Amino acid sequence: MTDATITPPAAVNGHAQPKVSLLKFDTDAERAAQAEERPTVEAVDRPDNPLADWLTVPDAPLLPVWARSWQSLTANATALGRLCAWHTGYHALRLPKYAFRLAYLATKGAWRGTRGLWPVLSAADRTAAVKALRAQLKDKPEDVDLAVRYALLHRERTLARRWRFGAAATAVALAAAGIAWADPLLQAAMAAAVLGPLALLGRGDDAQLLDHPTPPLKVDMSAAQVNDALRAVGLLKNTARGDEKPPTVHCVMGPVRDGRGWSVIFDLPRGGGKTAADVLAKRTAIAAELGVDEIQVILSRVRASGGGHAGRVSMWVADDDPYLLDGPPENNSPLLKLERFSIWEPIPFGRDARGTRINVPVMWQSLFFGGLPRRGKTFTQRLMTAAGLLDPFVRHYVADGKGGADWKPMRAVAHRLVMGAEDDAVEALKAMLKELLAEMERRFVLLRELPVSICPEGKLTPALVEKYNLPVIFVTIDELQEYFTAMDRDDREQVINDLCRIARRGPAAGFICNFASQRPDADSVPTKLREIITLRYCTQVVDQTSSDMVLGKGKAAQGADASVLSEEHKGTGVLVTGPASFVTVLADFIDGPAFAELCRRGRELRVQHQQLTGDAAGDVQAAADEAGFTVPAVVSDVLEVMQHTPRMHTVDLLARLANLDEDTYGDWDAERLAAELEAAGVTRDTKQVKINGVNRSGYQRRDIEAAVPAEILLDRRPVEGGPATDPAT
Numbered sequence: 001m002t003d004a005t006i007t008p009p010a011a012v013n014g015h016a017q018p019k020v021s022l023l024k025f026d027t028d029a030e031r032a033a034q035a036e037e038r039p040t041v042e043a044v045d046r047p048d049n050p051l052a053d054w055l056t057v058p059d060a061p062l063l064p065v066w067a068r069s070w071q072s073l074t075a076n077a078t079a080l081g082r083l084c085a086w087h088t089g090y091h092a093l094r095l096p097k098y099a100f101r102l103a104y105l106a107t108k109g110a111w112r113g114t115r116g117l118w119p120v121l122s123a124a125d126r127t128a129a130v131k132a133l134r135a136q137l138k139d140k141p142e143d144v145d146l147a148v149r150y151a152l153l154h155r156e157r158t159l160a161r162r163w164r165f166g167a168a169a170t171a172v173a174l175a176a177a178g179i180a181w182a183d184p185l186l187q188a189a190m191a192a193a194v195l196g197p198l199a200l201l202g203r204g205d206d207a208q209l210l211d212h213p214t215p216p217l218k219v220d221m222s223a224a225q226v227n228d229a230l231r232a233v234g235l236l237k238n239t240a241r242g243d244e245k246p247p248t249v250h251c252v253m254g255p256v257r258d259g260r261g262w263s264v265i266f267d268l269p270r271g272g273g274k275t276a277a278d279v280l281a282k283r284t285a286i287a288a289e290l291g292v293d294e295i296q297v298i299l300s301r302v303r304a305s306g307g308g309h310a311g312r313v314s315m316w317v318a319d320d321d322p323y324l325l326d327g328p329p330e331n332n333s334p335l336l337k338l339e340r341f342s343i344w345e346p347i348p349f350g351r352d353a354r355g356t357r358i359n360v361p362v363m364w365q366s367l368f369f370g371g372l373p374r375r376g377k378t379f380t381q382r383l384m385t386a387a388g389l390l391d392p393f394v395r396h397y398v399a400d401g402k403g404g405a406d407w408k409p410m411r412a413v414a415h416r417l418v419m420g421a422e423d424d425a426v427e428a429l430k431a432m433l434k435e436l437l438a439e440m441e442r443r444f445v446l447l448r449e450l451p452v453s454i455c456p457e458g459k460l461t462p463a464l465v466e467k468y469n470l471p472v473i474f475v476t477i478d479e480l481q482e483y484f485t486a487m488d489r490d491d492r493e494q495v496i497n498d499l500c501r502i503a504r505r506g507p508a509a510g511f512i513c514n515f516a517s518q519r520p521d522a523d524s525v526p527t528k529l530r531e532i533i534t535l536r537y538c539t540q541v542v543d544q545t546s547s548d549m550v551l552g553k554g555k556a557a558q559g560a561d562a563s564v565l566s567e568e569h570k571g572t573g574v575l576v577t578g579p580a581s582f583v584t585v586l587a588d589f590i591d592g593p594a595f596a597e598l599c600r601r602g603r604e605l606r607v608q609h610q611q612l613t614g615d616a617a618g619d620v621q622a623a624a625d626e627a628g629f630t631v632p633a634v635v636s637d638v639l640e641v642m643q644h645t646p647r648m649h650t651v652d653l654l655a656r657l658a659n660l661d662e663d664t665y666g667d668w669d670a671e672r673l674a675a676e677l678e679a680a681g682v683t684r685d686t687k688q689v690k691i692n693g694v695n696r697s698g699y700q701r702r703d704i705e706a707a708v709p710a711e712i713l714l715d716r717r718p719v720e721g722g723p724a725t726d727p728a729t
């Protein structure tokens with residue numbers, strides 16, 4: 001397997017890349033003005049996106065393409081062997097048919113031959129003279145001389161006929177006897193020597209002895225098939241002018257065997273007015289003409305950097321669906337085997353159709369994951385977080401609008417963890433964003449004041465991270481649409497603005513935004529937020545419009561179309577990294593327990609490096625898990641539903657518990673709850689709590705937390721720079 005890493009900023013095509021534009025502005029006003037000047041250009045389409053054009057085709061070496069590597073040589077030799085075997089099988093099956101056809105053609109040939117020989121056999125040359133003399137004799141019956149000449153010639157013709165028929169009959173008889181008495185092998189050779197010419201003679205212009213099969217694409221792919229497909233979809237002209245042949249593509253490489261498919265690079269003919277982009281836009285129709293699924297056809301342009309031009313296309317046609325070849329555990333993430341990982345390195349992400357590994361650098365980037373439910377959005381989004389877990393100098397801020405099990409293990413590590421989209425969770429999210437903005441401004445002030453020798457580009461460096469305790473900040477929000485639908489208009493506007501500010505300016509200060517949404521429409525995820533995101537990943541969606549909503553306007557027409565994916569493609573999505581750079585990836589897999597294990601390892605690493613901060617440092621459940629202490633289920637569940645609030649009325653608490661686990665808490669009342677909590681060791685300072693001026697029966701979170709033995713919490717040491725206080729308190 002080879003590795004494809006999205007080219008880091010400074011190395012794109014060997015040219016120094018411009019700085020990320022967000023760093024160039026000094027004042028908010030300048031930034032706002034700049035932002036207004038180009039509101040319609042999507043981040044992935046900006047020329048200054050350092051990830052642009054990361055897919056390149058290597059320079060063409062001297063050897064023919066099938067002989068460039070041992071792998072290719074064996075693959076192509078195997079393909080040739082397979083093709084021969086296929087043809088042998090095909091024709092072997094048809095031997096009876098061919099034998100019948102041979103007999104028929106040989107008979108036809110014999111008839112034709114006999115007919116052709118008849119003038120010789122029947123001495124036709126003499127017959128004309130005999131006929132002429134007979135006619136003359138009719139007119140002059142008394143002419144004796146004429147009669148003698150006629151009799152002589154007639155006799156001569158009769159003798160000639162006898163000799164010739166006799167010789168022919170003897171030849172046939174000898175041949176038949178020879179064949180009959182010969183060895184079987186000789187017999188076959190002689191029969192072939194006789195029947196072959198006879199069949200050839202009987203074949204005529206149109207009849208043929210053998211069928212001409214077209215092997216399936218899996219067995220063989222030819223340039224003719226490519227031409228036929230392109231012609232059928234209107235990319236090549238159909239009719240020839242005058243005597244000219246119809247135009248065809250020029251295959252600069254292949255078709256050759258390449259991995260588990262066929263590879264071809266071709267140039268469109270000039271004069272047809274079609275471009276490589278037109279070919280990419282007709283992927284589905286081309287696939288249909290080739291008789292394969294569109295997911296099996298991987299098309300890309302060959303740009304000038306790879307020796308190409310606007311009419312050069314690289315096409316790879318896979319034998320089978322390349323994304324269904326392996327699933328868990330074959331595609332388990334390599335992160336699972338690592339003890340540590342540096343977030344400054346590209347993150348192992350998955351593999352493309354040909355098995356090339358795709359690694360994604362996330363520093364200075366922001367990410368957006370979209371697609372239909374249950375297609376692997378969250379799992380793929382978590383890959384990024386997982387890499388961040390293995391770097392102790394990454395601080396996680398996580399919000400999950402669904403509040404499900406996917407992000408729960410992050411309580412062991414996350415500086416802030418917001419679960420769900422209820423009112424208190426929305427408040428916690430708003431507080432989290434305020435905290436992030438304050439931290440971002442603090443960092444910019446610090447970075448501005450640092451000398452150029454320490455901070456040469458005005459942005460975070462690995463050295464600054466440890467020296468000034470400025471960990472990289474991962475802002476992960478899953479099911480973003482849940483928050484926007486739960487908020488009123490003003491809150492929504494404010495949160496959108498906050499997120500935009502963090503996504504736009506944050507990268508220079510080490511903020512990496514990682515957002516996901518099921519519904520990427522303008523209401524659920526505002527366009528102005530989506531436009532800032534530089535890396536986008538889309539799992540299956542219903543149509544090209546939805547695909548463009550996630551990946552960017554016009555991307556489906558360029559070939560980056562997530563609607564070609566099917567229900568079976570779990571964990572597969574289209575990753576767009578630049579204006580013309582995209583790849584369909586089967587993402588690596590990390591299941592729930594493995595992710596929880598990574599969280600546990602991440603907590604250990606942070607404790608070792610004194611980086612366990614915020615909510616994680618103060619989380620009772622996480623501390624108890626770490627100490628191997630089993631917190632009673634009711635205490636754990638109450639803590640979970642009260643995580644964003646210091647106190648809660650009993651009626652609300654019961655409703656939240658029933659929502660969390662209907663089977664267990666559905667029929668609990670206040671007395672049952674009080675009894676169960678008391679049995680679990682909870683003692684209440686007060687049974688009445690006041691919330692928003694309303695005094696009712698309820699619980700304080702600190703009373704619930706106190707049920708966990710103090711000694712297991714002794715090790716919880718909030719770290720300077722990372723207060724353990726809850727934003728809601």
Ligand SMILES: Nc1ncnc2c1ncn2[C@@H]1O[C@H](COP(=O)(O)OP(=O)(O)OP(=O)(O)O)[C@@H](O)[C@H]1O
Pocket residue numbers: 327328331371372373374375376377378379380518539570571572586587588589590
């Ligand atoms: N890389 C992968 N390889 C194989 N299977 C995967 C992969 N990623 C996810 N899956 C499977 O797909 C299922 C759905 O994944 P996930 O929960 O991430 O979907 P989702 O799109 O986030 O759904 P929702 O929007 O409902 O949360 C998982 O249970 C998992 O089994």
